[in-house]
Amino acid sequence: MSKKMKVATINHYKQTNLKIQSIQKPTPASNDVLVKIMTTSINPIDTKIMAGDLKLLLNYQMPLILGNDFAGEIVAIGKNVKTYKVGDSVYGRPQKQRIGTFAEYLSVSKDDIALMPKNLNYQEAAAIPLVALTSYQALHDLIKLKPNQKVLIQAGSGGVGTIAIQIAKQLGAYVATTTSPKNFELVKSLGVDEIIDYHSQNFEDVLNDYDAVFDTIGGETLKKSFKIVKPGGQIVSVSGLPNADFATNYGLSYWKKLLLKFLTRDLTKLEKQNNIKYNFLFMKPSGSELSTITKMIENKKVRPIIDRTFEFKDINKALTYSRSGHAKGKIIISIND
Numbered sequence: 001m002s003k004k005m006k007v008a009t010i011n012h013y014k015q016t017n018l019k020i021q022s023i024q025k026p027t028p029a030s031n032d033v034l035v036k037i038m039t040t041s042i043n044p045i046d047t048k049i050m051a052g053d054l055k056l057l058l059n060y061q062m063p064l065i066l067g068n069d070f071a072g073e074i075v076a077i078g079k080n081v082k083t084y085k086v087g088d089s090v091y092g093r094p095q096k097q098r099i100g101t102f103a104e105y106l107s108v109s110k111d112d113i114a115l116m117p118k119n120l121n122y123q124e125a126a127a128i129p130l131v132a133l134t135s136y137q138a139l140h141d142l143i144k145l146k147p148n149q150k151v152l153i154q155a156g157s158g159g160v161g162t163i164a165i166q167i168a169k170q171l172g173a174y175v176a177t178t179t180s181p182k183n184f185e186l187v188k189s190l191g192v193d194e195i196i197d198y199h200s201q202n203f204e205d206v207l208n209d210y211d212a213v214f215d216t217i218g219g220e221t222l223k224k225s226f227k228i229v230k231p232g233g234q235i236v237s238v239s240g241l242p243n244a245d246f247a248t249n250y251g252l253s254y255w256k257k258l259l260l261k262f263l264t265r266d267l268t269k270l271e272k273q274n275n276i277k278y279n280f281l282f283m284k285p286s287g288s289e290l291s292t293i294t295k296m297i298e299n300k301k302v303r304p305i306i307d308r309t310f311e312f313k314d315i316n317k318a319l320t321y322s323r324s325g326h327a328k329g330k331i332i333i334s335i336n337d
């Protein structure tokens with residue numbers, strides 16, 4: 001077996017294309033498994049990291065292997081790993097300081113992976129970890145969505161939105177979403193109760209008395225969310241600015257916390273004026289939460305939505321497509337599959 005593997009890397013921030021090169025294959029540390037990556041998927045975080053947009057939260061050493069999702073087969077295990085064996089099909093989202101799934105192999109902690117749902121193939125499985133964990137952590141862990149509560153999920157046709165709708169329905173909520181007419185059938189098939197065409201309607205004019213908003217857009221759209229949530233309700237954003245509370249919990253320096261407090265002063269004012277809690281979520285890898293999601297998929301409550309699949313050699317075309325901001329579900333990269 002070759003000791004080398006192909007990886008897609010950047011050498012510096014603001015590099016627009018990934019470079020595919022050959023490097024030494026990793027060996028798994030004591031608590032790691034070595035995965036032969038069959039498939040990976042693109043997330044907007046990949047292009048944001050490349051552009052240097054996340055340097056406040058994540059600062060990487062260069063050269064950096066990109067990629068935040070994988071599905072594959074375990075080919076070796078570290079000496080402390082008892083829960084997985086060679087030959088298992090697993091999927092996951094590695095820790096933020098250990099990304100690098102645009103590669104033929106990845107050494108990843110046993111705590112950040114789960115067995116793949118038995119009813120998914122590798123292409124379908126790579127569509128799940130990052131967006132499903134994000135949606136679960138927003139709707140279940142932070143909002144604590146209850147049956148019959150009303151939630152707006154922004155951008156229901158996106159990678160996050162398509163899974164978030166299904167998880168919110170699974171939690172028993174009444175779900176509204178924003179999207180374009182070309183995606184109406186898709187979001188209806190996911191169980192959504194109310195659709196807003198964001199090109200011709202303002203969601204803040206149509207919806208009111210909502211318990212929560214899951215915002216995937218940020219900016220002015222996030223601020224308008226305060227108009228539709230009732231007092232005591234919640235707004236969780238994965239695309240807005242992190243606030244001072246997040247900075248404290250994430251362990252950012254005093255100066256970064258002060259900067260974020262200043263930059264989010266409008267949101268803090270809206271929180272106080274309307275008695276609505278705003279949280280920024282930066283999703284966390286979790287093998288145990290991913291196992292919960294595996295069960296939802298095996299029980300046919302959640303299914304992946306795939307827009308298109310690219311070969312590894314065409315990864316830059318996949319990134320260009322992701323940057324368009326109009327993918328319908330997930331963009332998959334086939335590596336060893």
Ligand SMILES: NC(=O)c1ccc[n+]([C@@H]2O[C@H](COP(=O)([O-])OP(=O)(O)OC[C@H]3O[C@@H](n4cnc5c(N)ncnc54)[C@H](OP(=O)(O)O)[C@@H]3O)[C@@H](O)[C@H]2O)c1
Nearest residue numbers: 044134155157158159160180198238281282283325326327
């Ligand atoms: N903080 C975190 O932990 C975290 C985790 C995951 C994702 N995120 C962020 O969440 C955002 C969404 O991620 P994603 O993977 O879902 O992105 P994505 O798949 O690239 O989103 C594309 C979708 O967004 C829709 N869209 C674009 N503008 C819209 C608008 N104004 N209103 C309604 N829908 C709109 C598009 O539909 P049309 O074609 O109809 O326009 C398209 O289907 C990204 O910014 C990402 O970085 C953050």
